[in-house]
Amino acid sequence: MKYLEHPFRISQLILKSLEGQLEEAERRELDDWLAIEANRKLYITLSQANLDKKKALFEQLHPERSWKRLEKQLAFKRQPRFLRIVRYVAAVLLLGIAGTTVYWYQNRSEIFSSSIQQTEIEPGSAKAFLILASEEKINLESDRIFSLQQDSSVKLDNKGNTLRIESGSPALQASQEYQTLFVPTGGEYKLVLEDGSQICLNSDTKLRFPLVFSSEKRVVYLEGEAYFEVAPDSQKPFVVVTQGMEVNVLGTKFNVKAYQGDRSVITTLVSGSVRIKEDKSSRTALLRPNEQCVYSADDGRMQVRSVDSQVFLGWIYGRFIFENETLEEILKQFSRWYDVEVLFQNPEVAGYRFSGNVDRFDQISTLLGMIEKTYDISFTVRDRTVIVSKK
Amino acid sequence: MEVSTFDIECFKQGEHLAFKTIFDSLYHSLCLFTNRFLDDLAASEDIVQEAFCTLWNHREEMESIVHIKSFLYTVVRNGVLNYIKHQKIRLRYEQSLCDLEDKASFEYFIIEEEVERILLKTRESLPPKCKEIFVLAMQGKDNQEIARILNISVNTVKTQKKITYKKLKNYIYEISCLLLLLHK
Numbered sequence: 001m002k003y004l005e006h007p008f009r010i011s012q013l014i015l016k017s018l019e020g021q022l023e024e025a026e027r028r029e030l031d032d033w034l035a036i037e038a039n040r041k042l043y044i045t046l047s048q049a050n051l052d053k054k055k056a057l058f059e060q061l062h063p064e065r066s067w068k069r070l071e072k073q074l075a076f077k078r079q080p081r082f083l084r085i086v087r088y089v090a091a092v093l094l095l096g097i098a099g100t101t102v103y104w105y106q107n108r109s110e111i112f113s114s115s116i117q118q119t120e121i122e123p124g125s126a127k128a129f130l131i132l133a134s135e136e137k138i139n140l141e142s143d144r145i146f147s148l149q150q151d152s153s154v155k156l157d158n159k160g161n162t163l164r165i166e167s168g169s170p171a172l173q174a175s176q177e178y179q180t181l182f183v184p185t186g187g188e189y190k191l192v193l194e195d196g197s198q199i200c201l202n203s204d205t206k207l208r209f210p211l212v213f214s215s216e217k218r219v220v221y222l223e224g225e226a227y228f229e230v231a232p233d234s235q236k237p238f239v240v241v242t243q244g245m246e247v248n249v250l251g252t253k254f255n256v257k258a259y260q261g262d263r264s265v266i267t268t269l270v271s272g273s274v275r276i277k278e279d280k281s282s283r284t285a286l287l288r289p290n291e292q293c294v295y296s297a298d299d300g301r302m303q304v305r306s307v308d309s310q311v312f313l314g315w316i317y318g319r320f321i322f323e324n325e326t327l328e329e330i331l332k333q334f335s336r337w338y339d340v341e342v343l344f345q346n347p348e349v350a351g352y353r354f355s356g357n358v359d360r361f362d363q364i365s366t367l368l369g370m371i372e373k374t375y376d377i378s379f380t381v382r383d384r385t386v387i388v389s390k391k
Numbered sequence: 392m393e394v395s396t397f398d399i400e401c402f403k404q405g406e407h408l409a410f411k412t413i414f415d416s417l418y419h420s421l422c423l424f425t426n427r428f429l430d431d432l433a434a435s436e437d438i439v440q441e442a443f444c445t446l447w448n449h450r451e452e453m454e455s456i457v458h459i460k461s462f463l464y465t466v467v468r469n470g471v472l473n474y475i476k477h478q479k480i481r482l483r484y485e486q487s488l489c490d491l492e493d494k495a496s497f498e499y500f501i502i503e504e505e506v507e508r509i510l511l512k513t514r515e516s517l518p519p520k521c522k523e524i525f526v527l528a529m530q531g532k533d534n535q536e537i538a539r540i541l542n543i544s545v546n547t548v549k550t551q552k553k554i555t556y557k558k559l560k561n562y563i564y565e566i567s568c569l570l571l572l573l574h575k
Binding site: 319 | 396397398400401404406407408409411412414415418419422423426432436439440443444447457460461495498499501502503505506507509510511514515526529530531556559560
């Protein structure tokens, strides 16, 4: 007998018999076990299990306290970010050295007749461009403070992967012109608006916003995914406009996912409340914390459901969190973050579902490897394309 | 949240969130299992916490959730034996010692914990009406009796029971998947 397999097998048979779903062979197996008097007694006890007593005992336990102590005992805190960066730098340096060595070796003896070039696929990182109303494009890779020509009373402070808008008063009318913050595939960035609202932008996302809001409303336009922490201002509603609908808020925390290629816009509320309004019919839906609205762009249907909002916010904490998610959606997210294309050789595997919680800064090969172990799927990575096939 | 094979892979790689998922799904059962021998919830929680610590240190060897469960139950059992050894008044634990050293009764306790864990989980996930029927059925009442007690038709009882079975089936399915993996 491998491990303690037996008791788990019997547990399964008992449950199936309570459910009335035993197959003939299983029935015989269970009957054999029941032939022993003591076993039968246990079976009878279980079929009339006193679950209330059990539940009461459950409630006397302190799993959170034990977990905290366990965490302390094992001292597994998240590796500080700079350490991770050091690790990446070290990896890149090593690759560099290895590359040079190979190059040198190759030149010397020409042992390697064909040069196979494997592109290393790196996770995404903080990067963004600011596209001005004049269509001028500013790369936000270096820290600096600047202002746009029209109005020097508004300062843009780009520091620590965050673009911060700071307006001195009085700002010019021209500052209400819309600018675009564009985060490419394989990027993420933060933006702090003039009113203090904070926004995290995910890969492949565009957000249009004014340097200074008008006096009645705070309106921004979103294409892609962003997490908002809106500064409260009951006088000036904050509106996020996406394809086909808009989200109206006063001051809350929520996530909106509205990619062009996706069939739906998903709004997840963390705290406060938001009202979602459809463009065509002006129908609305009100969300409470831990509720999610799925708006279908095809037929304009709005569906509200309860969710664990943290699952949908994994990305802002540097994680991929999936709960019973399709492979198609998972790979779509990977493709935006790792900047790769995905090709399904067998379309049916796109519907396979997975759950998991992994580090967004892991190599894509690690994540794909985990999925490969779970199902009969294999991934081939060629240049920047991931080919998915059945084993 | 239930433990998926994906979680186990993450766990083996040292992901502590996956470890938390495993901890959450097994902690209660293991504590009650331990409590059967010690009748002391606080001491039981300590032993279980230690067992999870041991599990973390052996995470790379784990092959499946069944493997993890077997490992934990075994470590907990040794923990209990150790605990009893260090008690001054051993008399109190005479019966526990017998049970722990006898393989059959050790297995009984595991079966009991496993079955009750899933039954309770099923019950807690049911809508109120279904739950009432489930509770009565667990008390050994047949459909007619249940219908009379709740003042509903026998057919309603039957349809509600179907919902329950579906839930239960999902949970049993988890175990059977794991067993299948093990037999591969």
